[in-house]
Amino acid sequence: MLELRNVSVKLGGTQALRQISVRAAERRIAIVGRNGSGKTTLARVIAGLQTPDEGSAEIGGRDMARDRKAALRAVGILFQNPDHQIIFPTVEEEIAFGLVQLGRPRAEAATEVQAILARFGKSHWASAPTHGLSQGQKQLVCLMSVLAMQPALIVLDEPYSGLDIPTRLQLMRYVGEVEASVLHITHDPESVRHYDRVIWIDEGAIRADGPPAEVLRQFEAQMRLWGGCDDLSDLAG
Numbered sequence: 001m002l003e004l005r006n007v008s009v010k011l012g013g014t015q016a017l018r019q020i021s022v023r024a025a026e027r028r029i030a031i032v033g034r035n036g037s038g039k040t041t042l043a044r045v046i047a048g049l050q051t052p053d054e055g056s057a058e059i060g061g062r063d064m065a066r067d068r069k070a071a072l073r074a075v076g077i078l079f080q081n082p083d084h085q086i087i088f089p090t091v092e093e094e095i096a097f098g099l100v101q102l103g104r105p106r107a108e109a110a111t112e113v114q115a116i117l118a119r120f121g122k123s124h125w126a127s128a129p130t131h132g133l134s135q136g137q138k139q140l141v142c143l144m145s146v147l148a149m150q151p152a153l154i155v156l157d158e159p160y161s162g163l164d165i166p167t168r169l170q171l172m173r174y175v176g177e178v179e180a181s182v183l184h185i186t187h188d189p190e191s192v193r194h195y196d197r198v199i200w201i202d203e204g205a206i207r208a209d210g211p212p213a214e215v216l217r218q219f220e221a222q223m224r225l226w227g228g229c230d231d232l233s234d235l236a237g
């Protein structure tokens with residue numbers, strides 16, 4: 001159960017989030033919104049990476065900003081650019097890192113790394129240098145790192161946008177099969193039409209929240225309206 005209570009965040013001079021409240025237990029939730037509307041900030045709050053100025057983000061009753069250990073266990077996050085996420089020179093070290101942070105002894109972590117690599121048919125990647133992988137391969141390493149930690153919630157912040165179609169479809173299929181709940185930030189309504197719930201964030205606040213058919217219809221109509229204008233002065237930031 002994800003519970004956001006009146007979350008507000010100011011970044012520099014920008015009010016990135018305004019009084020966001022969400023109670024969610026659905027397995028597939030999408031977040032849509034324009035560039036600069038606050039989606040990534042919201043993802044960071046949910047993962048405990050950004051402390052709200054006001055309000056709180058809880059998962060299973062644990063405060064994600066105050067309880068870092070619980071946040072690590074509860075939420076895995078995949079960003080758009082895997083280069084912002086990968087820090088270790090080899091694939092096995094990268095995947096093992098999160099497990100060791102969770103307190104697994106190194107030998108146990110190594111066994112779990114082998115298991116997740118085998119599950120994706122990538123055992124031969126174990127000692128591969130991460131810098132030598134393509135974007136799609138790096139994104140798969142990030143996904144395996146997240147899945148190895150078995151979080152209750154996986155937050156996807158546009159992780160597929162730089163990938164070719166087969167790689168995107170493969171990663172989407174992997175994510176579609178996971179048991180964890182998924183909160184997916186996207187600019188692509190098609191990819192989330194089958195989800196349980198869609199939340200539209202606009203200028204840091206919830207503009208609409210409900211079934212995909214209804215929310216996406218409103219969202220797409222508004223996007224087309226704005227897209228028909230030449231004026232970008234309303235673009236947040």
Ligand SMILES: Nc1ncnc2c1ncn2[C@@H]1O[C@H](COP(=O)(O)OP(=O)(O)OP(=O)(O)O)[C@@H](O)[C@H]1O
Pocket residue numbers: 011012013014015016033034035036037038039040041042236237
């Ligand atoms: N570190 C920062 N310092 C100051 N302002 C920031 C910072 N990070 C984000 N912002 C501002 O906060 C607002 C929300 O940004 P955020 O990245 O959450 O939007 P987003 O919806 O994820 O955008 P996009 O779809 O372009 O990725 C924007 O106006 C942005 O300029």
